[in-house]
Amino acid sequence: MDLSEILTHLGEDRERGYDAVVPPIVQSGNFTYPTVAAMRAVVQQEFDRPLYTRGYNPTVAMLRKKIAALEHAEDALVFSSGSAAIAAAVIAFTKAGDHIVCVQKPYSWTKKLLAELLLRFGVEHTFVDGTDAENYRRAIRPNTSFFILESPNSLTFELQDIAAVCAIAKEHGIVTLCDNSFNSPLFQTPIDLGCDMVAHSATKYLNGHSDVVAGVLAGSHERIRRVMSKEFMTLGACPSPHDAWLLVRGLRTLPLRMERSADNAEKVARFLESHPNVKRVHWPGLESHPQHALARKQMKRVAGLMSIELDAPDAAAVERFCDSLKCFLIAVSWGGYESLQWPVCALQGPSGYYTDLPFTMVRLYIGLEEPQSLITDLEHGLARM
Numbered sequence: 001m002d003l004s005e006i007l008t009h010l011g012e013d014r015e016r017g018y019d020a021v022v023p024p025i026v027q028s029g030n031f032t033y034p035t036v037a038a039m040r041a042v043v044q045q046e047f048d049r050p051l052y053t054r055g056y057n058p059t060v061a062m063l064r065k066k067i068a069a070l071e072h073a074e075d076a077l078v079f080s081s082g083s084a085a086i087a088a089a090v091i092a093f094t095k096a097g098d099h100i101v102c103v104q105k106p107y108s109w110t111k112k113l114l115a116e117l118l119l120r121f122g123v124e125h126t127f128v129d130g131t132d133a134e135n136y137r138r139a140i141r142p143n144t145s146f147f148i149l150e151s152p153n154s155l156t157f158e159l160q161d162i163a164a165v166c167a168i169a170k171e172h173g174i175v176t177l178c179d180n181s182f183n184s185p186l187f188q189t190p191i192d193l194g195c196d197m198v199a200h201s202a203t204k205y206l207n208g209h210s211d212v213v214a215g216v217l218a219g220s221h222e223r224i225r226r227v228m229s230k231e232f233m234t235l236g237a238c239p240s241p242h243d244a245w246l247l248v249r250g251l252r253t254l255p256l257r258m259e260r261s262a263d264n265a266e267k268v269a270r271f272l273e274s275h276p277n278v279k280r281v282h283w284p285g286l287e288s289h290p291q292h293a294l295a296r297k298q299m300k301r302v303a304g305l306m307s308i309e310l311d312a313p314d315a316a317a318v319e320r321f322c323d324s325l326k327c328f329l330i331a332v333s334w335g336g337y338e339s340l341q342w343p344v345c346a347l348q349g350p351s352g353y354y355t356d357l358p359f360t361m362v363r364l365y366i367g368l369e370e371p372q373s374l375i376t377d378l379e380h381g382l383a384r385m
């Protein structure tokens with residue numbers, strides 16, 4: 001199926017009498033039947049037919065089909081957040097006494113899922129430097145049941161060789177999950193590289209307009225059905241039909257947004273790399289990135305998130321740079337139309353997180369603006385340091 005067919009038609013049943021080009025938002029929590037017998041038939045198939053919106057909703061079902069097709073998966077689920085999707089997938093395939101191997105410096109709440117929540121239920125973990133796939137092998141114990149990948153990982157943009165890590169997992173009967181938020185399915189499809197399941201924070205590129213928090217999980221029919229019938233239904237982090245509709249709408253322009261964000265990121269990264277006040281640019285699209293060759297091998301393009309280390313003497317200089325930027329809003333998250341900045345020094349507080357990162361680090365998300373406006377803005381900011 002080609003991309004246009006997935007984004008423009010797939011799952012959009014236009015034969016139910018709506019006669020609408022744009023599919024409806026079925027904003028209903030429950031569904032009704034003409035007879036008891038008809039209800040009885042639906043109850044038997046509550047994950048495939050409309051009974052109650054937590055389990056099945058037509059607007060959400062449309063989105064599930066598109067996500068599965070985009071990720072080259074058999075099936076997909078939609079959650080009320082990316083964190084919910086990751087947690088449900090991990091919990092579905094681990095039990096008390098198991099051990100999980102995860103890439104170091106994953107998304108912060110993935111880290112807390114392992115380091116705080118699952119530890120309480122007797123699930124152990126090891127964080128590994130994923131730049132060498134063999135580190136995953138070395139961390140395997142007899143009770144290892146799950147590998148978590150996030151390539152590239154958050155903030156430091158270290159890649160894992162997805163095919164190599166997943167091959168090691170297969171040898172040991174270990175289930176693999178890759179957080180693919182950074183790439184969107186257009187720039188990387190981990191299932192094609194042997195990964196069992198793929199998760200996204202759909203809040204980011206998939207929605208693309210900074211107005212929805214949602215998550216998705218894609219994989220085989222069997223695995224998705226297993227997550228759905230247990231963790232998804234029990235933990236109950238289902239999306240609202242309206243958010244699912246906004247996501248379908250956001251997806252329409254995914255190819256255009258991804259190309260623009262990646263084009264802009266390339267221009268900005270090259271400018272920053274050549275600037276004397278920038279010590280380092282962490283972006284796998286640059287030849288200077290230590291894993292640039294792997295990025296070219298497993299990713300179609302490199303998306304618009306990067307971090308820089310400023311050549312700043314103190315946090316005050318970093319703040320002068322950040323405060324003077326006009327095009328880059330100071331905010332968390334990313335993946336929308338708007339460029340953003342996320343200075344690590346703003347988060348190195350009492351939480352104790354991020355203290356392993358330099359205070360000179362600023363994460364930049366490169367949005368869809370005119371690239372020259374972004375570069376001019378950064379040029380002015382760097383001059384004020």
Ligand SMILES: *Cc1c(COP(=O)(O)O)cnc(C)c1O
Pocket residue numbers: 081082083084107150154179181182200201202203204213214215333
């Ligand atoms: C934002 C993010 C998440 C969490 O997604 P939410 O939708 O905020 O719950 C997970 N992984 C990555 C890489 C993210 O950027």
